Amino acid sequence: MTHRLHLEQFGPVHALPVIHYRMEFAWLVREAVHRVRPGCIALELPPTLKTPFLRGVARLPEVSVLSYGTRGKRDEAVYLIIEPADPLVEGARLAQEQGIPVELIDVDVDSYPLHHEALPDPYAIHRIGLTPYYEEYRKRCTSLPHGPEDLRREQGMAFRLQQLARNHDRILFICGMFHLERVKEAFSRPLAPPLERVRRDNVALFNLHPDSCREILGEFPFLSAVYELRRGPLPPEPADGGATLRKRYSALELIAGGKQEIPEDDLLRHAIERSARHAGKEGEFPDRQRIVYQLFREASRHYRQETGEPVHLWQKRAFFRFARNYALTSGMLISDLFQLLAAARGCIDDNFAYAFWRQATCYPWQKNDTDIPTLAISPEEIWGGSRRIRFRPRRKKQKGLSHLGFLNRKKEKRPGEWLEGFDNPSICSYPPEDVVIEDYGRFLKRKGAMQLSEELSRTEPFTASLLDGIDMRETLRNLADGRIYVRENQRAKGGVGGVVVIFDEDREGRRFPYRMTWLGEHDQESDMAFYATSPADNIVGPGICRCEYGGFLLSYPPRRMVDVWQDPDYAFARSKAEVLLLAALDYAPEKHVVYAAARPPRSFFRQLAARMGKKIVYIPLGSLSPVKLKGLRILHILHGHDKREIARDYIW
Incomplete structure (x- = not known):
């Protein structure tokens, strides 16, 4: 204007x-x-x-x-x-x-x-x-x-x-x-x-030189690239289907045996074109703050696809608050690239900071081979100095293996090679992930039983018996009365027969379209039903897909569950999370069902459980370890049992 x-x-x-x-x-x-x-x-x-x-x-x-x-x-x-x-x-x-x-x-x-x-x-x-x-x-x-x-x-x-x-x-x-x-x-x-x-x-x-272009421009490359696109008519919306830095295949392509190859440089360029369109109306004064926000969104998309972990709202809020305060310490309103990278590393992690840097320093027009000589310059030569920041991506912590082994994980030798591994119609899970999730299911069963015992315990003034011991908290709370309080712990009748964990209810039904029910392979495993992201969105190896749980159900003992997603008895459920809870109540041989989620189920389900002679034990998701939950959310689906022998070379 x-x-x-x-x-x-x-x-x-x-x-x-x-x-x-x-x-x-x-x-x-x-x-x-x-x-x-x-x-x-x-x-x-x-x-x-x-x-x-x-x-x-x-x-x-x-x-x-x-x-x-x-x-x-x-x-x-x-x-x-x-x-x-x-x-x-x-x-x-x-x-x-x-x-x-x-x-x-x-x-x-x-x-x-x-x-x-x-x-x-x-x-x-x-x-x-x-x-x-x-x-x-x-x-x-x-x-x-x-x-x-x-x-x-x-x-x-x-x-x-x-x-x-x-x-x-x-x-x-x-x-x-x-x-x-x-x-x-x-x-x-x-x-x-x-x-x-x-x-x-x-x-x-x-x-x-393209490498020097990442470091010495007056405005960081992503900002310069968005400005360059906004000088003229805005580019059309990229037709990459929202693809990210990891290869992406659709279900139809998997069936037809086709392939989709989108080079990394094209994906980074598409992110810049998207940001140029969404940074404001055509011909408007470019808003640096909007461009930085679009950069954060694109880095978040790449980070989620690379690691399987989303950038949470509280992390986003912390990032922009940290970046703002960091800028104010140097007398600026908007952070420069170094300050943004420091905020990305400190408020999220090094993997996100690397994804942020990779997108922020992308300038798609710069090439090495041109009609004039190419020159590489360091920041010290042109600006007289530089600031350095180091990224330390997460790595495997296993003895006898290279600490940077994940950087050498196998890749496709030719486009579409991994699609050849989908010739087997059967699917199975990855056993090390089964062990982890079964252990966590047993942990939630113990936690639910302990919570029931605490709900049934009672405290009373000491008269003739110490019962299960002195309740020091209640005694100190009533110290002025001069009385001693004792506690009686009562064990809940009946065990826990099912565990439901809901990470995301997905009420709109878009983020987690894949639904599956599979049976335990032996007595040490439970039957499982879950909903997750589409396997076709993330191919990590030949016949190996990477998914993210939206929620899952573990039911004991195994080999009893039919496909809960096709059961007409659960047709009245409002969401996939309610289907899992209904199935848990239906198949649990014990009296109690553990339900871990961000919010408790509707009161209707407690009434329904009471009519079935059962009880729902609600555990807030916030009371559980976020680090452990983050590791549980990733699963890999293998197309054929033969893929278990090679899966460790592609799963990290």
């Missing part, structure tokens, strides 16, 4: 004060060109770099690096990154697209000192506009150091603007905030041509 724009006008010059390498100012350049409709665009760059600079601008969206050497106290290389989200680059790019003459009017100096200015966050412009932002900066810029090289450059730019004013009625001047006020003052008085270098022989243009 143009109300955020601010232009300083002197003579025919309309000057836009900017901060270099910031997306918000690049967008303001677009609005300024639309409002001013200039006959010429002047940039704060020396004319000795004009030809290679404009050539680099013409290569966009591929990022280029302009390099030249300087002569001072010591010879050193100077680098200029030509990236989309820089206001000077945007000005030159619009000039090329619209046929507007562009002039570089700065003075070429060799030994210009570095300025470290404590500037407010440019994101404030999105809310308050450029006018109050620049007014506050101008009040304080008088205290900033101003050397002879600054004066020389400002007078040189003012002189060239005077020359351009003779031939153009409207000039758009894009200049850094630090210099604009003094350029404006110098423009009103007579000036002589500056003494400067008129030619450089060692200027070279390079293609930036």
